[in-house]
Amino acid sequence: MLTFALSKGRLADKIFKMLRDLNIVDINVDEEDRRLVLTKGDFRFFLAKPSDVPTFVDMGVADIGVVGKDTLLEENRDITEILDLGFGKCRMCVCAPKENGDSYKLKSNVVVATKYPNIAKAYFDSVHQNSTIIKLHGSVELGPIVGLSDVIVDIVESGRTLRENGLEDVTTIHDISARLVVNNASLKTKYEDILNIVSKFESELRK
Numbered sequence: 001m002l003t004f005a006l007s008k009g010r011l012a013d014k015i016f017k018m019l020r021d022l023n024i025v026d027i028n029v030d031e032e033d034r035r036l037v038l039t040k041g042d043f044r045f046f047l048a049k050p051s052d053v054p055t056f057v058d059m060g061v062a063d064i065g066v067v068g069k070d071t072l073l074e075e076n077r078d079i080t081e082i083l084d085l086g087f088g089k090c091r092m093c094v095c096a097p098k099e100n101g102d103s104y105k106l107k108s109n110v111v112v113a114t115k116y117p118n119i120a121k122a123y124f125d126s127v128h129q130n131s132t133i134i135k136l137h138g139s140v141e142l143g144p145i146v147g148l149s150d151v152i153v154d155i156v157e158s159g160r161t162l163r164e165n166g167l168e169d170v171t172t173i174h175d176i177s178a179r180l181v182v183n184n185a186s187l188k189t190k191y192e193d194i195l196n197i198v199s200k201f202e203s204e205l206r207k
């Protein structure tokens with residue numbers, strides 16, 4: 001039995017489609033379905049909140065997880081990232097009001113609003129700039145608009161949210177995409193089964 005922890009929604013749907021297309025398991029989940037655990041043949045799937053996927057994998061209740069690189073960086077769990085799935089592409093950026101450009105770099109202490117406090121802190125430490133990080137749970141763009149922060153650290157996908165709020169991305173911190181991650185013990189005990197799936201996914205991604 002192989003257990004997957006998947007992020008509910010689009011990411012899980014993509015994985016189910018890949019598993020069907022590759023004839024690994026014939027799993028299909030209806031939009032109306034509210035079940036959080038699905039079992040089919042030798043496979044079990046947990047449908048979790050994205051930020052909890054690394055926890056399920058680290059704690060060993062799931063062998064494999066699929067989650068965005070943003071969540072992996074923020075959660076920083078002791079798990080093995082094994083494959084870049086190439087979808088869910090976006091960027092983690094420092095963004096500022098358009099009129100300010102990159103002037104935040106000159107601040108002796110930059111105030112940052114973000115849903116990703118660990119990523120933001122690690123970034124500003126790495127460039128040796130003092131920072132005060134304010135954690136928000138969403139609508140992070142409000143930070144500079146209402147005078148809470150100088151900048152935000154956030155995901156930029158199409159750039160539309162920034163544009164419509166008078167902000168721009170100034171510095172890209174990380175390129176983000178969906179990743180396949182594996183529990184370290186499962187990688188040893190279920191090596192053959194995991195390798196089999198990873199190599200099929202790899203060949204599908206090369207097409």
Ligand code: PRP
Binds near residue numbers: 137157159161
């Ligand atoms: C995310 C992110 C940005 C937006 C970026 O927010 O935090 O706000 O999407 O996408 P875009 O570049 O295509 O406009 P989400 O939709 O998760 O909502 P939230 O702000 O409430 O977290």
